[in-house]
Amino acid sequence: MxxxxxxxxxxxxxxxxxxxxxxxxxxxxxxxxxxxxxxxxxxxxxxxxxxxxxxxxxxxxxxxxxxxxxxxxxxxxxxxxxxxxxxxxxxxxxxxxxxxxxxxxxxxxxxxxAAVFGTIVAEAHDLPAGQRAPALERALELWRGRALEDVSPDSLDQSAVDRLERRRIEAAMEHARAVLAEGAPERALPHLNPLVRAHPLDEQLLSVWIEVLASCGRQAEALAAFEKARVRLLDQLGVDPGPELRDVHIRVLRQETGAAEPPETEHVRREHPSQLPAAVPDFTGRDDQVDGILALLAAGDGNEPVSVSAVAGMGGIGKTALAVHIAHRIRADFPDGQLFVDLRGAERDPADPVEVLGRFLRALGVNAAAVPEGAAERVALYRSVLADRRILVVLDNAADEGQVEPLLPAGRMSRAVITSRTRLTALPGVRLVELDVLAPGQSTGLLTRIIGRDRTAAEPEATATLARMCGHLPLALRVAGARLAAKSHWRISGFVRRLREQGRLDELTQRGLSVRTTLDLSYRALGPEARRLYRLLGLLDAPDFPCWAAAALLGRPDAEAADLLETLVDAQLLDAAEHALDLPDPGTSGCVRYRFHDLVRDHARELCLAEDDQSERRAALRRALGGWLTLIDHVLHMVTGGGDALDAGEAARYPLDEAVLHLALTHPAEWMECERLAVTAAVRQAARLGDDELSWEIAVHSSMLFQPRHYVDAWQEVIAAALPAVRAAGNRRGEAALSERATELACARRDYDRALLDVRDALRLFEETEDPHGMALALRQLAVVHRMTGRFAEAERDGERARRLLARVGDTAGEAHAVLVIGCAQYERGDALDAVGVLMTARELAREARYTGVEVQAAYWIGQSLLALRRLDEARSLFEYVGEAAAAAGSRIAGMYVAHGLGCIHLATGRPDEAERLLRDALGLAEERGDRLMRARILYVLGALHRDRGDLLTARRLLERALALATEVSVPLWRAKCLFLLGDLLRRLDDAGSAELRREALEIFTAMGLPTAPGSPTHLLW
The missing domain is CATH 1.10.10.10 (Winged helix-like DNA-binding domain superfamily/Winged helix DNA-binding domain)
Known part of the structure; x- marks a missing residue:
């Protein structure tokens, strides 16, 4: 002691x-x-x-x-x-x-x-023989593994470490000689065994070890050890054993080593303990883990080292249930007994392994008076008693390797199963098994076994919801099941309602079982800074988050936050994983995402509300949300060339590390994929926080990044979350900005009636706030709406007004976008030649502003205009360029337009099979995106293709689908084109409806101001 x-x-x-x-x-x-x-x-x-x-x-x-x-x-x-x-x-x-x-x-x-070790060893040399061994044991017990074992080998002065290790070996050998002289050789083995594993070619050490084995009565092991050493020396060094090793071998053969009395004396009875807790009758799932652990524990033939399985996972994940289930499955294989102990590793007073050894020794039949006081003596006796027994040792809820290692059996016929909230990877020969939550089907299966099939079958949806609200965490499921089993008159749906209304952590407690208590144990084991980060992370609504977000919450450097996050991961309070995207350097902190289990998040947030004052919570959240805004700003600046977006408002940005910004800027599409859900959550949180500026800026700027990948649901969500906040604050500029983005969203969804209402709101609000830049962006959106609804003259007029305003405020990127709208309107009203010139201007402006998205769009529409002019080679080159740009950017949407354009080229040059293949590819992408207008355009060309093949019935079916889609989206140009081509097809089929369709098409063309003479407009096919 x-x-x-x-x-x-x-x-x-x-x-x-x-x-x-x-x-x-x-x-x-x-x-x-x-x-x-x-x-x-x-x-x-x-x-x-x-x-x-x-x-x-x-x-x-x-x-x-x-x-x-x-x-x-x-x-x-x-x-x-x-x-x-x-x-x-x-x-x-x-x-x-x-x-x-x-x-x-x-x-x-x-x-x-290390200094204490050296002092004790030096002093031991001068002690009388009877006092030398205890002194050396005190010195050797200071060693808990290799020197500096958790320091990278690259960061070690290896010569200093080697000198220290040599002194340890010499002390262990001196201790062994002392206890051999005292007739207690088993006391040497705990100190020799790890050294022999680490230095299997040290002949002096091996000689002492083999003599100790033989002196313990383990002559067969001693001879086997010599043979293994002989083979290893020959294989690795090409030498035979030296004289010292050969000498001890001979003495073992002659039985001249003075073998000690075997352990089974009058002080040791051969007991067969059976300490396992009761079997788990409703154990569910975990088939793969059970099979893997059973296979591990069954491996070996008695000549292999003891097999150890360490089960790791968060509190409440079912580690103990799994260990006990496995132990009962194989208890018959261990007739000499089963030992079990709860090591209380997550509690304030974890079990002392020395005290546990005393209990184990007494359970194994050692007379209480014969149990040694010292730790080393207890370990030696424990391993001697187990040497020839077949024992299963279950060590539940371990704190760390240091607590476990003295309790592991050394006998080759014994096995050990350990459970811990930490990953015990440093134990020799350990096989780590990590548990996650149950699958949904397993969760409902566990509830069924607890509360009865009749009740779950009567309310299957409520049962699935209950499993989901428990986060599929076994402890939570057991508590919920226990409460329902105790209340047979409760409906499952009623209990689900209680969880929603009263709070999950309050309701998930029953007679000593409590999710909150289990999580409290892990939380209390943390240091103060890790506890603070845990609480603050609970504030975030983001489903997962990167390291920089934790740093922002703390207001600390990223490196400090990274260390604390890993502490939470080690404590099984956070999960960490590199995201699945293919990035070149997945080891950077920006690539690692951290995630809470739902109930753990509830626990962290509950603690934060209780322990951190409101001002600190709000400041921490604003820092994190400001970090997302900083990232969005930088990515948007790169994507749009720094323009085509409203000037920044008054929201506070949080500065981020250059490495984080570099990652986002290098992989903007992948970054947006990772952050999409976090960004939408950030807008909601900023709105709830009452920070209207932060909410509208994140919403507006992120929506411009949602647009290229057609994340319309996220786009709608951020606008809907921010609008009430800006309206409640009377923030007219924020409302105007959101209305402008709502216009773009409505256009993306092909809802042009909604778009017209939104853009008029945006224009009015920008005029009221006297914001010329905002007015220009709204005018450009109005021009888009005019273009898509067939009012081409108005589109050109408002597009030109927007262009002039944007040029005046110096927004070259926005000007390029406005000119693009004008060029598209000219092309669609039939003036392909003029459109080419305007669109080339848009492309040049976009290149000047480094606005890749508009530059690629302009190239596509120039290609469409050249296609209408039958300049097919030039059009093909542009479509191929767009395809290369799309591949470089990872854009599937651009790929849809490319496949459509090249399909039209093939059709125009008499290659209908190649055309159909590309057009079908484009159609699949349009259906995946949910783009009804693009589907109508593609079906229109496919209809023309089948008409030219003479397959008039297929052509009719395709054109009818195209007409229905063009009518749904209220785009008159494409409705008229579908009507005209379908009417022409019906005329060939002698269908009486042909003339009516053609008449309606010509009326629409006339209303849009398009030529209607025979053969006009020239762009009718495309």
């Missing part, structure tokens, strides 16, 4: 994971740089060095990159470690500046475990 003085000490730990131990609790720096820096400075002090120079530290911490690492970068790393030490070492250890570097200074009450 540790003395009071030892408990009061602050110990810098390097013999294992690097950290600070205080009052028996080990705390680890979250950052790998901090761990490497602390370890390097601690080892330098142990070696008697006055410190390490700046260049040495940079080379250690950043390896070959030290030439580009600035002094300020090192200074920042030192500053962060100093701050961490202040919090966790209470001023007893600090980083100080030396002449040309840094050193770790220890004040009263602080020590480094």
């Amino acid at each position: 540790r003395s009071e003085r030892e408990r009061a000490l602050v110990r810098i730990v390097v013999l294992g994971k690097v950290g600070v131990e205080r009052a028996g609790t080990l705390t680890l720096p979250a950052s790998g740089i901090a761990r490497a820096l602390l370890g390097a400075l601690a080892l330098a002090g142990v070696a008697g060095l006055s410190g390490l120079g700046d260049d040495t530290l940079k080379a250690l911490l950043w390896g070959a990159r030290d030439s580009v690492i600035s002094d300020s970068t090192l200074a920042v790393a030192v500053y962060r470690l100093r701050r961490w030490l202040t919090e966790h070492a209470d001023g007893t250890a600090e980083i100080v500046r030396t002449t040309n570097g840094y050193a770790l200074r220890l004040n009263d009450g602080a020590e480094v475990d």
Whole structure:
């Protein structure tokens, strides 16, 4: 047991994971740089060095990159470690500046475990024989793994680590010789075994180990160990065993090693403990995990090391249920007993493995008086007792590897199953199994088994909703099922209503089972900064979020937020995954997305509302939402060339790291795909926050990025969320901007009646606020509406007014867009030749403004105009250019227009099969997008193709579909064209309705001011 003085000490730990131990609790720096820096400075002090120079530290911490690492970068790393030490070492250890570097200074009450180890070993040499072994055991117990085991090998002074490891080996061998002399060889094995695994070619170490094995009565293992060592030395070094190893081999063969008395003396009865909790009768799902763990535990033939399965997952995910279910499945395979313990790893007072060893030893039949006091002695006796037994050990709710390792059986016939909220990957031979929530069908199946098939069959939809509201979390499902089972008169739909109205965490509790309590355990185990981030993250409505959003919530640098996020991931309170998009550098923080389980988010938000005051919550949210606006601004500026958008309002932007901005700017389409749901949530949150400026700016600017990929639902959502906020605040400019974007949305949905109402609202509001730029953008939208509804003269007039205003305010990108609208109107009223010139002007302006989207659109419509003029080679070149640009941008929408244009070229040049293939591709894309007008245009050309083939019935069916779609979207030009071509087709079929269709088509052409003489207009086919 540790003395009071030892408990009061602050110990810098390097013999294992690097950290600070205080009052028996080990705390680890979250950052790998901090761990490497602390370890390097601690080892330098142990070696008697006055410190390490700046260049040495940079080379250690950043390896070959030290030439580009600035002094300020090192200074920042030192500053962060100093701050961490202040919090966790209470001023007893600090980083100080030396002449040309840094050193770790220890004040009263602080020590480094490596220095303590060296002191104890040195003093042990002078002790009497009977006192030497206990002293060396104290020294060896300081080792919790490899020295600096959680520091990257690239950041280690390997020679210093090797010297320390050699001293450990020598101490372990000296300890082994001491306990051999005392007749207690089993006490040496816990210290020798990990060293032999790490140094399988060290003949001196192997010799001592083999002698200890034989002295423990494990002669067969000792001989097998020698043979394995002989083969390894021959295979890897090409040498035979040396004299020391050969000598011990001979002594084992002659049984001259003084084997100890076997464990089964009068102090050890052979008990068969059966400590498993009751089986889980309603265990559901997890088939793959069960099969995998069973296969692992069944592997081996008694000659392989013990198999260990570690089940990891968040609280309430069903780890214990899975472990107990598996243990009962295979308990017959372990006739010598099954041990079980709840290690309380998530609680404030986790179980002491030394105390657990005492319980296990007594359960295995060791007389209470014979259970040793010391940890090492207990471990040795435990492993000796289990050496030839077939035991299953279930270690539930483990805190970390240090708590688990002493409890693992060493016998090759035993097996272990561990559960933990952390990923125990450092245990030798462990197989990690991570649990996620249940599948929907498994969730409803579990509810059915708890509350009965009759009730769930009577309300299947309510059962599915209940499973969804429980987040498919097994604990939540069990609590919900238990409450319903206890209330047989409750309807499932009624309980669902209670969850919605009363709050899920309040309702999901029943007789000791509580989702909130389970999550509280994980939360309380966090440090103060991780707890604060957890609470603030609960405020975000975004379904997932990147690292920079966490940094913005905290108001801290990205690197600090990244460390804290990984702490939450390790605690199973957050899930992290690289998004599925194909980006060249998925390791950057911008590519990692973090996500809460729904109930965990509820818990975090509940804590935030309780512990953080309103002003802090609002400030944190505004920072994060301002970060999304900053990103949108930058991406929009790149996509539109910095124009064709309303000037910024008064919303506060939050500055973001250049690397984050670079990622978004390099992959704007992929970035928008990742952020779409987060952005829509940001608009809703800004509106609820009462920040009308923030809500309309995010809505307006993001909608311009939704447009190219036709995210019309998200587009509609952001406008609908922001409009009430700006109207409630009397924000006329924000309302005008949203009305202008609503116009564009209505046009994208081919709802031109709605578009006309919205654009008139936008014009009126921009005029009231005296905003010429906004008026110009609204006029351009009005020109689009006129064009699509067949009022070509008005389209050209308003497009020209918009162009002049945009030129006056210096918006070249917006001017290019206005000229594009004018050119399209000219083309559609039949003046293809003039349209070419206007559209080329639009293309030049777009290139000047670097507005790729309008430049590509202009190229497409120039191609359409040239097609109408029968300049087919020129048109083909332009469509191919548009196709290349679309492929580079990853745009499937542009691909639809390209396939349509090239299909028309093939049809015009007498290649109908190639034309049909391309047109069918275009039709599929139009149907996928839900674009009724484009479907009408494509069906129109397909109808002409089948008419020319003589397949008049197919042509009629296609043209009737095209006419129905053109009528639905109220685009008179295409309605008239479909009527005219269908009328011509019916005339060939001697259908009496032919003349009426042609007459109606000519009336529409006349109303639009288009020529109606025979053969006109020349663009009728295209």
